Amino acid sequence: MSLLELRNLTRRFDDFVAVDDISLTIVKGEFFTLLGPSGCGKTTLLRMIAGFDTPDSGQILLDGNDITQLAPEKRPIHTVFQSYALFPHMTVAQNIAFPLQMARVAPAEITGRVSRAIEEVRLSAFAQRYPHELSGGQKQRVALARGLINRPRLLLLDEPLGALDAKLREDLQRELINLQKEVGITFIFVTHSQDEALALSQRVAVMNKGRVEQLDEPSIIYSRPASRFVADFIGKINLLDAQVTQLTEASMKLQVASLGMITLPAIKGVAMGDRGVIAIRPEQISVRNTTEPLETIYSFAGKVLDFLYVGDVTTYVIELTNGARMEALLANATPGVARFFEVGDTVTVTWPEAAVQFMKD
Amino acid sequence: MKHPNFVLWLMAILVYAFLYIPLIVVVVYSFNDSRLNAEWVGFTLDWYGKLFRNEEMLIAARNSLIIAVSASVLATTLGTMAGLAIHRYRLKVLPILAFTPVAMPEILLGVSLLLFFLQVLNMTLGLVSVIIAHTTFSIGFVAIVVRARLQGMDESIFEAARDLGATPWQTFRLVTLPLIMPAIIAGALMSFTLSIDDFVITFFTKGVGEPILPIQIYTMIKIAVTPEVNAVSTLLMLLTLALVMLATRFDKTILHGR
Numbered sequence: 071m072s073l074l075e076l077r078n079l080t081r082r083f084d085d086f087v088a089v090d091d092i093s094l095t096i097v098k099g100e101f102f103t104l105l106g107p108s109g110c111g112k113t114t115l116l117r118m119i120a121g122f123d124t125p126d127s128g129q130i131l132l133d134g135n136d137i138t139q140l141a142p143e144k145r146p147i148h149t150v151f152q153s154y155a156l157f158p159h160m161t162v163a164q165n166i167a168f169p170l171q172m173a174r175v176a177p178a179e180i181t182g183r184v185s186r187a188i189e190e191v192r193l194s195a196f197a198q199r200y201p202h203e204l205s206g207g208q209k210q211r212v213a214l215a216r217g218l219i220n221r222p223r224l225l226l227l228d229e230p231l232g233a234l235d236a237k238l239r240e241d242l243q244r245e246l247i248n249l250q251k252e253v254g255i256t257f258i259f260v261t262h263s264q265d266e267a268l269a270l271s272q273r274v275a276v277m278n279k280g281r282v283e284q285l286d287e288p289s290i291i292y293s294r295p296a297s298r299f300v301a302d303f304i305g306k307i308n309l310l311d312a313q314v315t316q317l318t319e320a321s322m323k324l325q326v327a328s329l330g331m332i333t334l335p336a337i338k339g340v341a342m343g344d345r346g347v348i349a350i351r352p353e354q355i356s357v358r359n360t361t362e363p364l365e366t367i368y369s370f371a372g373k374v375l376d377f378l379y380v381g382d383v384t385t386y387v388i389e390l391t392n393g394a395r396m397e398a399l400l401a402n403a404t405p406g407v408a409r410f411f412e413v414g415d416t417v418t419v420t421w422p423e424a425a426v427q428f429m430k431d
Numbered sequence: 432m433k434h435p436n437f438v439l440w441l442m443a444i445l446v447y448a449f450l451y452i453p454l455i456v457v458v459v460y461s462f463n464d465s466r467l468n469a470e471w472v473g474f475t476l477d478w479y480g481k482l483f484r485n486e487e488m489l490i491a492a493r494n495s496l497i498i499a500v501s502a503s504v505l506a507t508t509l510g511t512m513a514g515l516a517i518h519r520y521r522l523k524v525l526p527i528l529a530f531t532p533v534a535m536p537e538i539l540l541g542v543s544l545l546l547f548f549l550q551v552l553n554m555t556l557g558l559v560s561v562i563i564a565h566t567t568f569s570i571g572f573v574a575i576v577v578r579a580r581l582q583g584m585d586e587s588i589f590e591a592a593r594d595l596g597a598t599p600w601q602t603f604r605l606v607t608l609p610l611i612m613p614a615i616i617a618g619a620l621m622s623f624t625l626s627i628d629d630f631v632i633t634f635f636t637k638g639v640g641e642p643i644l645p646i647q648i649y650t651m652i653k654i655a656v657t658p659e660v661n662a663v664s665t666l667l668m669l670l671t672l673a674l675v676m677l678a679t680r681f682d683k684t685i686l687h688g689r
Contacts, residue, residue, distance in 0.1 A: 122590055142593040155591035159609045168605075172596030216595065 073098040073256050074119070074224060079128035081114050088114040089125070090280035096224075096258065101250050103259045105267040106277035107303065112260045115277075116226050119258065120149045132223060143172070148222040152229045154213040156201040162212050163188065163197040169220045187215045206234050207242065214246075218253055227259045231266060243269050264304045268292060276300045293351075298429050301349045306385075308355070308396045309347045312428060317342050324348065324428060328394025329370065334428055346430035352399035354425035357386055357411065358418045369420040372396070374411045386411060388419055454668060461661035478662040487642055488663065495627055495644035498558060502565035503622035509566070510573020510622075511615050515607075517574060518581040526578070533571035540568060541635030548636060556638025564636040565626040572625065573618030580614035613681040620678035624671045 074096040081089040089111045096102050104112040117123040119130060121142030130138045137145055148169070156165050166187055170180045188197050191211040201209060210230055217225050231239045231246075247270060250257050261267055267274045268288040275285040276299075284296040295301035302309060315331070316323035322336045326348055334348075360371065375395065376387040379402075386398045396419060400410060411417060464475035482488060510529075517525045532540060544564045548554050588610070592602040630645040637643055644667070651660050 120590075120594055122593075141598075142590070143596045143598055147594075149591070149594045151587040151591060153585050153587050155585060155587040157588060157592070157606055159606075168592075168597075169595040172601065220596075 072096070073133065074258075075129075075131040075134075076115075076119075077129040077131065079115070079118060079125045079130065081111075081118060081123065081125050087280050089118070091128070092280070092282055093128075094275060094282060094285060096256060099254055099256055100272045101247070101257045101259065101270060103261060103267045103271035103274045104277055105261055105264060105274050105303075107262055110277040111280040112262075112277050113228060116149075116228055116258065116260050119224070120147055120226055121145050146223040147226060148217040148224075149226040149228060150210075150213045150217045150230045152232055154201075154209045154230070156209055156212055156216075158201050161198050161200055162193060162204070165201070165212055166216045166219055169216060173220050175220070183219060187219050191215045207238050210234070210242065214249065218249075218255060221253075222255065224256050224258065227257060229261050230259075231261075232263075239266075246270060268304070276303065278303075294427065295349065295429065298347050298349075298431060301347070301427075301429060306352050306397060306399070308350045308352065310350075310394065312346055312348045314340055314342055314344045314346075314428075314430075322428075328390060328392055332368070332426065334423070334426060337428065340428070340430055344430040346428055349427050349429060350396070350421055350425050352385065352397040353383075353401075355396065355398040355419060355421045357388065357398050357400060358420065360416055360418050368423065368426070369418050372417055372419050374413050374415045374417060376413060377411070384410075388417065390419070457661050458665045458668070461658055461665045463658060463661075466658065478658040479666075482659055482662045482666075485659070488644075488647060491642035491644045491647035494558060494641050498561050498565060498633075498643065499623045499626040501562045502569060502626045503619050505562070505566040506569035506622040507573050507615060507619040510570040510618055511577050511611070513570060513574040514577025514581065514611075514614075517578050526574075529574045530571045532568050533575070535568075537568075537629075537631040540564075541632040544632065545635045556636060557640055560636045560638065561633055561643065564632050565622075565629060568629075568632065569622035569625055572621050573615070576614045576618045576621070577611055580611050584610060616681040617678040620674045620681070624674045624678075628667060628671060 072095045076092055076094050079089055079092045080087070092111075092115065104115060106112050114123060118125050121137075121140060121144075125138065128138075129136055132145070132147070157168065160168070163184055167180050167184045170183060175183075185194075185197070188194055191214065193208060193211060193215075196204060196208060201212070204212065213230065227246075231242055234242065243266065246257075259267075259270060268291070271288055273285065274288055274291050275282045276291060277283065278299045284291055284300045286294075286296075291300065292304055295304060295307075298309065301307050310326050310328050312324040312326045312332075314322055315325045317336065317340070320336055321333055322340060324332050324334060326332055332348070357374075370390050372388040372390045374386055375389045378385045382402060384400050384402060386400065388396050388398060390396065398419065459471075461478055462474050462476070463471055464473040464477070465471075513525075513529045517529060541564075544560075544567065545556075548556060548560045548563075554560060589602055589606060592606045593599070597605060628645055630649065633643055634646060637646065644663075648660055648663055651657065
């Protein structure tokens with residue numbers, strides 16, 4: 071069931087194309103995320119959905135009705151702003167009551183609904199406080215309660231966790247997922263943080279330069295990035311330049327500058343001579359002592375150049391004999407053993423065939 | 432560190448002394464039991480009593496109040512609108528045009544307003560022309576404080592109001608107006624003080640009929656600086672001081688110069 075449909079949306083600011091012919095469909099009840107670096111057009115897209123901005127061309131449909139030109143106050147869509155945008159001259163209770171007052175709900179009903187909403191976000195003790203007397207996390211909960219109280223068709227969230235510290239952010243991520251499940255309202259979440267996008271969403275649209283580069287479930291975005299940009303933007307990844315030199319029905323041979331020739335299962339849309347990159351996630355690479363026997367076809371000799379120990383994992387930078395550098399992520403799973411290799415150790419780097427993915431430019 | 436601090440304090444004390452000693456002298460002599468401002472004779476409230484029995488002075492005070500209240504109401508309304516427009520439209524020429532009368536030499540403003548009233552509007556000078564003149568130079572002050580207040584605010588608050596179902600008018604009435612109210616009140620109080628003791632522009636635009644306080648005081652000292660003048664000056668000073676203090680209480684940005 072499609073709730074929101076964007077059809078060929080384009081928005082230009084002078085010469086700059088902020089949103090470039092985007093079409094996508096958002097399903098009722100889903101937690102959808104727009105992910106991308108700053109300036110990728112995600113906020114412009116969100117502002118057009120909210121009604122603060124109008125596209126130069128294209129249409130926005132909500133439940134099948136064209137709302138492209140509708141004023142923001144007429145759209146059953148609410149926004150949780152990055153700054154929370156709480157009204158500083160109103161108490162928590164007054165802030166949360168505002169949307170109900172605008173919708174001309176009877177005062178008696180407002181009182182009841184507001185106090186229930188305040189209870190749900192565990193702010194009963196703060197109902198009569200003003201926004202400047204609240205912490206960041208509390209403000210965020212007020213903004214959420216205010217955005218949800220008259221049950222919009224769609225809730226837009228513009229980097230609402232951006233201003234909070236890491237520990238609080240993780241707690242609130244969990245709360246946000248539960249809240250969304252409870253209320254059953256469709257969420258569109260905007261963020262530049264890939265962790266947040268992967269942790270929260272059912273589907274993620276990765277945006278770059280005003281376009282959607284890939285739209286899929288988080289696990290597929292991570293494990294099968296569709297382009298060099300997505301691969302590079304989501305998580306850490308080793309990218310090595312490659313070119314297709316041989317192509318059959320089932321397999322293709324790639325000339326990888328730093329590794330030599332490798333063979334991969336053929337993929338659709340690849341032609342002879344195509345240039346691109348092969349991508350391997352650091353955690354899928356294993357590092358061994360040179361003395362251990364090998365069982366995969368991909369093994370390369372290298373030297374430990376550097377490592378970064380961060381507690382749960384250690385990242386090794388390994389220089390292969392032909393000069394290419396790769397990062398490998400090793401979990402510190404053995405109790406008492408903090409790290410396995412020292413700088414200068416000669417090692418063998420291996421990975422399973424399935425860990426390698428080719429993306430043409 | 433102690434030494435520079437001491438010098439700084441001394442400088443500050445000297446500056447404030449320079450500013451306030453003349454005013455204090457006036458206040459002291461308004462209680463002096465002597466017709467001459469020469470030496471201290473004794474304490475009296477006679478001059479204040481005399482002042483309140485001076486018919487012409489009372490009319491002048493009433494006129495000044497009428498002018499100040501009307502001009503500040505008009506200037507506050509128009510200045511608030513100007514401040515909002517300057518903030519919204521971000522056209523460089525708007526703030527320049529609104530703030531220029533604030534910096535313009537008063538004599539220039541006075542002469543041009545006089546010519547405008549007589550030659551262009553062909554109107555009889557009186558309270559109305561003075562009110563219009565005072566409104567003109569106060570608008571800029573109000574616009575400055577209102578705009579300063581708006582600049583310090585998170586724009587998304589106004590978008591949030593629209594987003595949550597408020598029409599543009601409701602957004603203005605329920606969110607914008609309460610938030611800029613301190614600046615509006617401060618602007619109104621400033622307009623009032625500017626109007627009540629303005630001399631130059633009033634002088635040019637008042638015509639001949641109605642006595643107006645600052646002009647009246649000037650007329651009185653043409654003969655001699657009487658203790659009565661000291662008394663009325665003291666009262667005027669007190670009113671101004673009270674209003675300025677009130678204005679800074681409403682809008683902290685006046686003091687902090689943000």
